[in-house]
Amino acid sequence: MSYIPISPKEREAMLAAIGVKSLDDLFEAVPAAHRFPKLDLPPALTEMEAASELAELAAANESTRDLVSFLGAGMYNHYIPSVVDHILRRGEFYTAYTPYQPEISQGTLQAIFEYQSLMTALTGMEVSNASHYDGATAAAEAVNLAWAQFRGKRTKVVVSPTVHPQYRQVIRTYTQGMELELADETGAGLESDPAALAEQVDANTALVIVQYPDFFGRVYDYTQLIETAHEKGALVCVVVNPTALALFKTPGEMGADIVVGEGQPLGIPMWYGGPSLGFFTTRKKFVHKMAGRLVGETVDNRGQKAYVLTLTAREQHIKRERATSNICSNQGLLALASAVYLSLVGKSGLRQVAESCYHKAHYAAEQLSQIDGVGLCFSEPFFHEFALCLPVPVEEVNAHLLEHGILGGYDLGQDYPSLKDHMLIAVTEMNSKEEIDALVEVIAEVAHD
Amino acid sequence: MNAPANLKYTKSDEWFDPATGKMGLTDYAQGQLSDIVFVEILVEAGDAVEAGTAIASVESVKASAEIYASAGGSAVAVNESLADAPEVLNSDPYGAGWMVQLENGAPGEVMDAAAYEAYCAEREH
Amino acid sequence: MTELILTEEAKVVEPTIFDLSSPGRTGVTFPDPDVPRAELPDSMLRADLPLPELAEVDVVRHYTRLSKFNYSVDDGFYPLGSCTMKYNPKINEDTCRLPGFLFTHPLQPIETVQGNLALMHTLQEWLKEISGFAAVTLQPAAGAHGEFTGVLIMRAYHKSRGDDKRVKMLIPDSAHGTNPASSGMIGLDVVQIPSDARGNVDIEALKAQCDDTVVGIMLTNPNTLGMFDEHVEEVIKIVHDCGGLVYGDGANLNALLGIVRPGDLGIDVMHFNLHKTFAVPHGGGGPGSGPVGVAAHLADFLPAPLVGILEEGDDELAPLFGFVTPEKSIGRMKAFHGHFGGGLVRAFTYIVMHGPDGLKDIAQYAVLNANYVQARLRGVYPIPYDRICMHEFVAEGRVEGTDVRALDIAKRLMDYNFHPPTNYFPLIVHEALMIEPTETENKDTLDRFADVLIQIAEEAKTDPDLLKSAPHNTKFGRMDEVKAARELVLCCWLPEDYSNQ
Structure with missing residues (x-):
C-alpha cells in the first residue's frame, strides 16, 4: 500500500528534468557503505489487512467499556459528547499546521483564542497559553516560568508531597540541569494541612506547587498559604482538576500566580494516557515569561477582526537558547476538543458533571467505610476521589475486583510507603449506583475473607 | 539612522553618554528590531555593571535581543518606565529610551559617532 | 500600497463562542445522580461559573464555520519546509x-x-x-x-x-x-x-x-x-x-x-x-x-x-x-x-x-519531488546552495530588479490556493523560502506550483504592489501584528451584564 500519486512515466519525466537516470542516483551524497540498508520489517499490508490487525490488537485489551472502572489518579473516565469527535474529524482542523500564516488559519486561531478564554474563565486567571503536552509538563513549565522570573536568583522550589507522584518525577527530570533545590518530602506531612507547607517557604523560594484537589482528592483552601508565600516573595502554582473547578472556588480567587492542569477530563479520551492536554494559565504580568504559543486579537488590513500568534519573540524559534522553554508542537487539536466540550456542556452541563461526580463519590465513600476494617484515610472534604484504608493488600483486592469485571483503584503504597494497603478510588458520572454497590460488595467479601 | 555626536557606540549597537553615564540601544538597533513590545532591565540600582555584560532583554514583534553594557561602573538608576512603554525605544532611543545610568562609568570597547555611522552603513549592504 | 477596506456588511464575521452565548440555552445535559445527594462544603464553592451557554446546533455550526477559515493538507498543497506536511491517511x-x-x-x-x-x-x-x-x-x-x-x-x-x-x-x-x-x-x-x-x-x-x-x-x-x-x-x-x-x-x-x-x-x-x-x-x-x-x-x-x-x-x-x-x-x-x-x-x-520497500519509496519520492521543483525553479529564484537536494531545498525569495521580499511571494501564493513555503528560515539564507513538497504530491500539482511561482516572479516585475498587498483572494488579509502585541487582548469573556438568573 502506498500513498504516492506518481506514475512510472511521470517519474521518468521528472528524473529527466532533474538530469539523473534513476531514483538511486539522487542519493550519492550518502556514504556508500551504509546506503540502502535492508530493513527487517514485515512486508506491507493492505488497508483491509491493517484494519484487521489493529482491530485484533485493540481487542486484546479490556477497556473501561468492558470493565467497570474506579481508576483515576490523573486520568478520568468521563462521558464525551458525540459532537466533540465530529469536529475533531474535520480535515480542515486536524490536517492543518501550526497557524503561522494567519490569513488562512483563522479557524485554528479563533478556536485557540476561545480555548484560552474558556480556560481563564474556568481557573479564574487572566491569561492562558495555547497548551502544553500534559498536566505534568505544564507543572514543570511553571518551574521554568518562576526560574526565568527570578532570573535564577531564587533557587528553591517547594512541591507539596500531595502533588501527583508522576508530576513530581517530571518536575525533577526537567529541572536536573538547574541549580535547584526541590523540597518534596513524601514520607511526612500527608495528613497535615497546607500550613505545614508554608513553613518550608523562605526568601530563597521561587515557587510553591500544590494540587487542588490534591492527589488524594482532598479540597483545601490555599488562600492562607498563598498569602504567606507572597509575603516571602515566592510565586504559587496550583495544579488543578478542571472538572472540580465547576464546583469549587478557583485558585484565581485564592490568589494563585499560575494555575496548570491536565485537560483530559474536558472531552478527551483516556487513550491509554495520551495524547491529552496540559493547560497553563497565569497573571498578565507573567505573560512574557510564560512558555508556549499565545493567540491575540487584532485586525487585518481590510478592517476585519482577526487573530494571530503573538509575542512570538519569547519562543524558541526566535529566542533560541535564551527562551524560557523549547516547546514548539503543543496539543492544538486537543485544545480544540476541550473548547468544543466546554462550549457544548456549558455552564450548566459542567456543573452537572461535577456534582454527579461529587455525589457518587461520596455515596461510594460512605458505603465503603461501613465495611468492617475498611475506612476513609482522611477526613477533609473531597471531590471525586478518596483514599481508602483496607485490611488486606491493594493488589489482592484489585485481583478479586477484576474477577468481577471491576477495575479497582490506584495502589497508593507504590508511591507512599506510609500508605501501604491504601487504595485511591475515583468515581465519575459514568459510574452507576449499581456499579458502586457491586464495588462495595466485592470489597466487603475480600475484607471478610 | 541617527547617531548623536556626543555619544559613544559599541559594535553591538548600544550607546553610552559620558556626560550623564546613561546607556541604551541605538537608533539603528531599534530600526532593525522594528516594533519593540517588551523590555526587561536585568540590573538593579546598586549593582556593579561590567562592560559587555547583558543589562537588558528586548523583544519586538519579530525579533529578540540582549542589550549589553556599553560601559562599566556602578548602576545608580534604571529606567523603570520602559516596562510599561517599550515603544519609547523605537520613538526616542537616545532620550526617554535610556536603560541604565552609571556613576563613574568607564566605556568599554566603543567608537565615536562617525565611526559608528560608517559601521552601520557597511552593514546595510 | 493598495488596501481594501471592507464595508461592515462585507466583513467575514464569526462571533466568539462567548458572543454567541444566550442565557438559559443548553447543549448536552447529563442524568441526575442516581445516588442520594451529599452535602456540599459551602465555604469552598464557587459563586459563578462564567462559561457560555449554547445549544448543540450553535456549537456545531460555529466550529464548522471556523473550520472553513483554515487551509489544510486535505485542501491542497502544503510545501512547508522542515514540517513534512504529507497526506494523512484516513x-x-x-x-x-x-x-x-x-x-x-x-x-x-x-x-x-x-x-x-x-x-x-x-x-x-x-x-x-x-x-x-x-x-x-x-x-x-x-x-x-x-x-x-x-x-x-x-x-x-x-x-x-x-x-x-x-x-x-x-x-x-x-x-x-x-x-x-x-x-x-x-x-x-x-x-x-x-x-x-x-x-x-x-x-x-x-x-x-x-x-x-x-x-x-x-x-x-x-x-x-x-x-x-x-x-x-x-x-x-x-x-x-x-x-x-x-x-x-x-x-x-x-x-x-x-x-x-x-x-x-x-x-x-x-x-x-x-x-x-x-x-x-x-x-x-x-x-x-x-x-x-x-x-x-x-x-x-x-x-x-x-x-x-x-x-x-x-x-x-x-x-x-x-x-x-x-x-x-x-x-x-x-x-x-x-x-x-x-x-x-x-x-x-x-x-x-x-513495509520495508514502501518506506524506501517514501524517501525516494520525497527527494524526487523536491529535486523536480528545484529544477523547475532554477534560474527564476536564486538557489544559494544548488546541488542535488534531499526532501527539501531553499530558494531566495527575491526577484532581480525589484524590492519584493520572500514574505510577499509567500502571501501571493495564497491567492493561488497554495500554502506558502516556510519563510525566513533557515536564518543563514537571505529571504529564505524553504520548500518541502513531500512524496504525496503528484506531478501536476508540482508543475502548477512551479508555474505559479514563475508567474509571481513576473508579477513582481510588472506589478509589485500586487504582491506587497497580497493575499487578495483569501477570506482574511494581512494582520496588524503590532496591534496584537501592544494591546495584548488574549481572551474574551461573557459580557459584564450577562446573567441567566
Whole structure:
C-alpha cells in the first residue's frame, strides 16, 4: 500500500528534468557503505489487512467499556459528547499546521483564542497559553516560568508531597540541569494541612506547587498559604482538576500566580494516557515569561477582526537558547476538543458533571467505610476521589475486583510507603449506583475473607 | 539612522553618554528590531555593571535581543518606565529610551559617532 | 500600497463562542445522580461559573464555520519546509479510535492492556530497525520534547563517567531553534558552528571548538538547507574523538527511510517526529509524538518506563509485555506512556501498511519531488546552495530588479490556493523560502506550483504592489501584528451584564 500519486512515466519525466537516470542516483551524497540498508520489517499490508490487525490488537485489551472502572489518579473516565469527535474529524482542523500564516488559519486561531478564554474563565486567571503536552509538563513549565522570573536568583522550589507522584518525577527530570533545590518530602506531612507547607517557604523560594484537589482528592483552601508565600516573595502554582473547578472556588480567587492542569477530563479520551492536554494559565504580568504559543486579537488590513500568534519573540524559534522553554508542537487539536466540550456542556452541563461526580463519590465513600476494617484515610472534604484504608493488600483486592469485571483503584503504597494497603478510588458520572454497590460488595467479601 | 555626536557606540549597537553615564540601544538597533513590545532591565540600582555584560532583554514583534553594557561602573538608576512603554525605544532611543545610568562609568570597547555611522552603513549592504 | 477596506456588511464575521452565548440555552445535559445527594462544603464553592451557554446546533455550526477559515493538507498543497506536511491517511483516524485503544486507562493492570503493550513493543522494535539504534523510548510528546530527552541523556552519560567539565553544545548555524533552546533548558553553553559554501558543517570551525568541554553536537542531517552533509562521517568522528556525543535531529528523517540509518552513521541519539515522517496529523499545532532512539552505550539512560517482555512466549502462548526501568534512567518526561492513541497507533498503522520497500519509496519520492521543483525553479529564484537536494531545498525569495521580499511571494501564493513555503528560515539564507513538497504530491500539482511561482516572479516585475498587498483572494488579509502585541487582548469573556438568573 502506498500513498504516492506518481506514475512510472511521470517519474521518468521528472528524473529527466532533474538530469539523473534513476531514483538511486539522487542519493550519492550518502556514504556508500551504509546506503540502502535492508530493513527487517514485515512486508506491507493492505488497508483491509491493517484494519484487521489493529482491530485484533485493540481487542486484546479490556477497556473501561468492558470493565467497570474506579481508576483515576490523573486520568478520568468521563462521558464525551458525540459532537466533540465530529469536529475533531474535520480535515480542515486536524490536517492543518501550526497557524503561522494567519490569513488562512483563522479557524485554528479563533478556536485557540476561545480555548484560552474558556480556560481563564474556568481557573479564574487572566491569561492562558495555547497548551502544553500534559498536566505534568505544564507543572514543570511553571518551574521554568518562576526560574526565568527570578532570573535564577531564587533557587528553591517547594512541591507539596500531595502533588501527583508522576508530576513530581517530571518536575525533577526537567529541572536536573538547574541549580535547584526541590523540597518534596513524601514520607511526612500527608495528613497535615497546607500550613505545614508554608513553613518550608523562605526568601530563597521561587515557587510553591500544590494540587487542588490534591492527589488524594482532598479540597483545601490555599488562600492562607498563598498569602504567606507572597509575603516571602515566592510565586504559587496550583495544579488543578478542571472538572472540580465547576464546583469549587478557583485558585484565581485564592490568589494563585499560575494555575496548570491536565485537560483530559474536558472531552478527551483516556487513550491509554495520551495524547491529552496540559493547560497553563497565569497573571498578565507573567505573560512574557510564560512558555508556549499565545493567540491575540487584532485586525487585518481590510478592517476585519482577526487573530494571530503573538509575542512570538519569547519562543524558541526566535529566542533560541535564551527562551524560557523549547516547546514548539503543543496539543492544538486537543485544545480544540476541550473548547468544543466546554462550549457544548456549558455552564450548566459542567456543573452537572461535577456534582454527579461529587455525589457518587461520596455515596461510594460512605458505603465503603461501613465495611468492617475498611475506612476513609482522611477526613477533609473531597471531590471525586478518596483514599481508602483496607485490611488486606491493594493488589489482592484489585485481583478479586477484576474477577468481577471491576477495575479497582490506584495502589497508593507504590508511591507512599506510609500508605501501604491504601487504595485511591475515583468515581465519575459514568459510574452507576449499581456499579458502586457491586464495588462495595466485592470489597466487603475480600475484607471478610 | 541617527547617531548623536556626543555619544559613544559599541559594535553591538548600544550607546553610552559620558556626560550623564546613561546607556541604551541605538537608533539603528531599534530600526532593525522594528516594533519593540517588551523590555526587561536585568540590573538593579546598586549593582556593579561590567562592560559587555547583558543589562537588558528586548523583544519586538519579530525579533529578540540582549542589550549589553556599553560601559562599566556602578548602576545608580534604571529606567523603570520602559516596562510599561517599550515603544519609547523605537520613538526616542537616545532620550526617554535610556536603560541604565552609571556613576563613574568607564566605556568599554566603543567608537565615536562617525565611526559608528560608517559601521552601520557597511552593514546595510 | 493598495488596501481594501471592507464595508461592515462585507466583513467575514464569526462571533466568539462567548458572543454567541444566550442565557438559559443548553447543549448536552447529563442524568441526575442516581445516588442520594451529599452535602456540599459551602465555604469552598464557587459563586459563578462564567462559561457560555449554547445549544448543540450553535456549537456545531460555529466550529464548522471556523473550520472553513483554515487551509489544510486535505485542501491542497502544503510545501512547508522542515514540517513534512504529507497526506494523512484516513484509515489511521479509524484505527486510533478503536474502542480498545480509546477507552483504556494508563494505570490499568498490564494483564488487561496486552494489546496496547504489544503495539508499543513492536513499534519500539520497528523504530530501532528503521533508525539503526539499540533502544527506543516512546515517551516524549513531540520533537522538542524528544530533543530535551536527548540532551538530558547526553548530559547524564558524561556525568555518569565523572566527566563533569563538559558544558558546551555545538550547534550548526542552520539548526532549528529548538536545538539551542533544548540545550539552554539544562544550562549548557551553546556554540554556533558555521556552514561552508556547499551547505555542510564547516570542518575547520568545528575542529576549533572540539575539546574536552564538549557535551556533543546537535546535527540535523539532511540539514535545514535540504542538503545531506557530505562530510557527515568526518563530523561525527571529530566530535567522538574529543569525547563528545552526536545528537541527530530527526526532523528530516523522511528523506532517509530505507536510504541510510542514522545509527549506522555513528549518531548516538536521535528523536523521531512521528507527526512528520510517519504521517501523524499536525492537528493545527499538535499533538506531535517524539520517540527517541539511542545507541547501546546510552540505553541505560532512557526515561522510564520502557515496554519490555516480562515473560517470553512460545508457540502457544503470547509473551507477557510490561514495563521496565532502565538502570540509570534520567527520569520521566511526562505523565504516563507517551502519545499512545494519537501518535503511536497512527504511526504503527502507517508503518505496517508500508513495509520495508514502501518506506524506501517514501524517501525516494520525497527527494524526487523536491529535486523536480528545484529544477523547475532554477534560474527564476536564486538557489544559494544548488546541488542535488534531499526532501527539501531553499530558494531566495527575491526577484532581480525589484524590492519584493520572500514574505510577499509567500502571501501571493495564497491567492493561488497554495500554502506558502516556510519563510525566513533557515536564518543563514537571505529571504529564505524553504520548500518541502513531500512524496504525496503528484506531478501536476508540482508543475502548477512551479508555474505559479514563475508567474509571481513576473508579477513582481510588472506589478509589485500586487504582491506587497497580497493575499487578495483569501477570506482574511494581512494582520496588524503590532496591534496584537501592544494591546495584548488574549481572551474574551461573557459580557459584564450577562446573567441567566
